[in-house]
Every structure is written in structure tokens, then in C-alpha cells.
Amino acid sequence: MAETSDEQRLTKTRDVSGYQINQYEQPSVTVDMLIFTVTNEGKTNYRKLPDKVLRLLLVKRKDPPFIGQWALPGGFVKMNEGLEEAAIRELKEKTNIENIYMEQLYTWGEVGRDPRTRVISCSYMSLVDSATLTVKASKHADDAKWFTVSSNLYQEQKTVTDRGMILRQLYNLTLFNDEEKLSAVIKIVKTIENKVAKVERSIIKTEGIAFDHAKVIDYGITRLRRKIEYTDIAFNLMPELFTLTELQQVYEVILDRELLKANFRRKIADMVVETNEYRKDAGHRPSKLFRFRPEWGVARD
Amino acid sequence: MAETSDEQRLTKTRDVSGYQINQYEQPSVTVDMLIFTVTNEGKTNYRKLPDKVLRLLLVKRKDPPFIGQWALPGGFVKMNEGLEEAAIRELKEKTNIENIYMEQLYTWGEVGRDPRTRVISCSYMSLVDSATLTVKASKHADDAKWFTVSSNLYQEQKTVTDRGMILRQLYNLTLFNDEEKLSAVIKIVKTIENKVAKVERSIIKTEGIAFDHAKVIDYGITRLRRKIEYTDIAFNLMPELFTLTELQQVYEVILDRELLKANFRRKIADMVVETNEYRKDAGHRPSKLFRFRPEWGVARD
DNA sequence: ATAATAGTGTCTTTCAGACAGTATAGT
């Protein structure tokens, strides 16, 4: 920000009349929202527990480019609106929810991202409790849908070179609901060469997902998986009262692996408080309901 | 990105003549670089080892606002240049170094950040080995200087409320070299209210540091401290060959606390390879030189 | 009784922290 060209550039930008205005053309800046929730899926048997699934909100594009494809909700950052403000506004518009967990994920600024013009997108991740989702989506309504989302590593190749190593991974990203099925293949190349580590993420194939959003979604899932292990963000996906099995299911669906009950309970013991209520009428032993214990820890980056 | 206004907005932006061009005024986008290195400090006694210090590169502002104050190196993102490309270019211009570790830190987009106009800054952190720093700074030269940097928690207050808790922390950020001494006080408020965690960082006082860069620097140090514990980024600060004590000193100066030798060595054992060389003539037992073992792990977010 | 879930006890291994001890150069 301390370049020689600062002054020239900024004063010209301010000059509100005449041709010179856009001498320094600016990239457009948008925010893109990854809004995750966890919901129950079909209960097959009267005594079986329902399965949980991880869901992401997408909107259908009504204009080219990528018309008819699905994109992350988002929009332009207004001139008099902070980045985070824009994200909060976007969240409110799409889900009618406020005061929810939100964190900045990553800013995507490659040149060819948007075929129309130069767009830099700052992505935010939000976690919402599906019980508080009153409306599916507000006025913009009908074009916003929840998709069951999963990302699996399906190929991995490690090469040791003379000055380092290369790890190539292929992830399969799947998004679907009753009507639609979207998918993508994301390649992640992690290299270390002369001590210098680098991670590159690229889209190999993307079907039905607009822009580079498949990459953004995959990144979001990766971050969510990492963070759920050492923070308490998972509770943002839970209702006020929940059973420990439900909590475990949320962890399992995000981490995409099974956890051992006894160990899981030990691990989260300090983060929850027992109540006197029970979930009954389930065809098996009733389970105690718990709530989040906020005084436990504290927000972490 | 899928708003109704997309098309209108983007086509107008493209219309290269007349007054309408800037109907949708765009924020300016910059990249700001946090370039860290570790150097040796005064060897007091012939047998004592030199102390290590963490250093950060800053440039002196030659124009208002904040004229004469120190800022992070950085500059505008060009229209045909990716965000990361811009960061790489900036790094090359300032330090003449390429192929170095770099990661995106955070994007700062508050409205009043820059008194002139709306500026959104994407910050990147780089770690360089001081031995490879041939020139202090290239052509822009004389106005770029290294500062010894440290950030200490000096006040902490925890309040448990009915629906959550609040943790208030004050950090003292200090930057100095032979000629200058800069400082700032950063307030970090971590709240949990109804499961929703939030972290807010604000500047209480800033002396000699331009814009909101004190906040950015403090955030960078926090991130560096966290990441050094679970990744191998510290090796980017080391020369080709180093002693384990030197490596430990780097960890200590970043974490700002002493580590026990035996435990430290156990922890980093898998990341290094022993060589046959020794550091001698030091007035005490010679120490074996090690190098980084790249095949050990792999880049992590 | 049975299916299905709820919940606990404990063994083992791994890892982090603490500390004490031995080793070896240069002056």
C-alpha cells in the first residue's frame, strides 16, 4: 500500500467526472457464502435412528454465464459496506438468519475465474442449526436449494524427488438433492521443494457447478473437517438440546468416518452440560439430553 | 455471485466510454505482505551463542496519509494479475526473492481502513531465510527496513455471562531497529454467546504504524505461532544446514517461551536429517549440523 | 424375548512435560 503510484491512482479514482475515471480499472469484489447445516435423513425402521447428512445451500443461476447451473450464494460488496457486513447481509437475504457462526475462509483472485470480467471473491463459511431454519430461503426463494454434500479422497500418489516431494490427491465432490445431482473432481497437489511447501487446488471436472465454486466448496469442507477437531464449532450445527449420539453423528458425517462412542464422549465431555431431560419413545433405552457449555473454551482462529 | 444485478452491473462496467462507466464504483484491491525472517543478534561473549530475533520488513511512507510512518509492503492488484501473482511480484520487488514460502493470511475489508477511499487488502505471509537475503531491499531500497518484532499478551479478562462468555485480551506489539521504535496495542475480544463464537480485533493505540497494519501484523504473528506448532514452516526460516539448538531458538523466539531441549529434539526428530558436519570453534562442544527432511510430511492448510 | 440404542470401565500405546545426567570442545 505504500507504492509510489498510490497517490496518482487514488486521486484519479476520486475524480468524479470525465474519461479519466476508469484509467485504473478495478477488479470487482464479491463475497461467496458457504452455508452448511446438518439434517436428519430417512428413518427406515421404527427403532433405528435417522441418519444425518451435511447440507450446503446453493442458488440456481438465471443468467449467463453458467445459466441453469448452481452457484454459491453471494453478491457484490457495496462501496460503503465492509466485507463481513456484506457476508452478513447475504446470509440474512438467503436464509433469513442472523447472529450465526461465520468465518472468513479464503479469497479467490485468479484472473480467469469469471468469464465476464475480473472478479475477486472472498468466501465465508457459516454453520447453522437446521431447526432454526424457518424458511428455506426468503424472497429470492425458489432458486435456492439445499444439497447433500460430500467430498472423498479417491486417489493419492506420493513421489519423493531429490529435493523434496510431491503429493497428488484427487477428491470427488458430490452434491445432490431430490431433483439435482452435481459433481466435480478436484485435484490437490502438495509439494515440498527445498523446504518450500505449496498447495495447489484445481478443478479437473465440474458438472452443474458454476464458476470455480466446486473448488471453493471443497476447500470449505476441508477447513470444516480440520476445525471440528480442535474447536467447538460443531455446536453451531446443533439445536439447543441434543443427545450425545446426535452430536457424535454430526462429527461422523463431517469427518466421514466412524468414531468410537466411549472415546468420543470422553473428548467432548468438558464442552457439554447434562440436563434432566431425556429423548424417549424411541424403541430403546432413552438418552439424556445435553446442552453446550459455553464457558468451556473460547473462539480460536 | 448469482444476484439479479449481476448482468447489469457487469455489462456497465465493460462499457468503456461515457459517464456510466463508474456507476458501480469498485473498491480498490491491494495485497499486503508480511515478510518475516529470523536473524542473529549480538554475541556478547566469545563462548555464548548469539540470540535470535524475529524480524519483519516495513517500508516508510513517502506520501500522505500516514506520511513518514511505516507500512507493510504491498500494492495494488493489477487487472490482469492474480492475487497470488501480485503477492509474488511484490515480494520479488521488495526482497528480490522468489520461490519462497507464502500463504494467504486474511482479507481486510472494513470501510474506514484507508482514509482516502475504499481499499480491500488481502494479506500474505512469507518466511525467508535471512542468509539468502542478498540485498536489504532492491531499487525501492532505502525506504525499506527490517524491524525486530514481538507481540505479548499483557492483560486478560474473562467474564462468564448467562448465555456464554467474553474474553478480552490486550496485546502489546513492538517493532524496533537501530533508528526507529514503533508500537501498538491490539485488543482482541473473543465471545461466545448462544454457541456462536466470534473474534474481534481492534487497534487501541498505534504509534508510527500506518493504516490498520498493526492489526494485520499482530494477526500474522498469531498465525505464525499457531502454525509453527503443527507444521514444518519453521524450516523456511532456516539456512540449508543448521544445528538443533539454532532450530530450537527459532521456535523459542516465535513462540516467545523457552522449550526443554530433550523434548524439543524428540518432537522435531523426524523432520531433520543428520549430516557429518559440525559447527566448531565455539568455545564448547561442537554441534552436529542437520538439514530439513522434506519427505517427512506434507504441506497443510 | 429381542432389537436397537445408551452408557461405562479399563487396558494399552503414544506423546508431552520435567528433570537429571553425561560428553566435549576452547581458553
Next chain:
DNA sequence: ACTATACTGTCTGAAAGACACTATTAT
């Protein structure tokens, strides 16, 4: 001999993983 650093061994307790066991409901 002495100083300052180099390097190793081992005790401890905490945490993670694995697994077996007991408890309780609706039908």
C-alpha cells in the same frame, strides 16, 4: 580446571485408540 553448550535417558501423567461390558426402553 572451567565455562558454556551438546546430547541422552528415563520417570511421570495425560490423552488417544481399542474393546468389552452393562443398562434400558418399545414392541
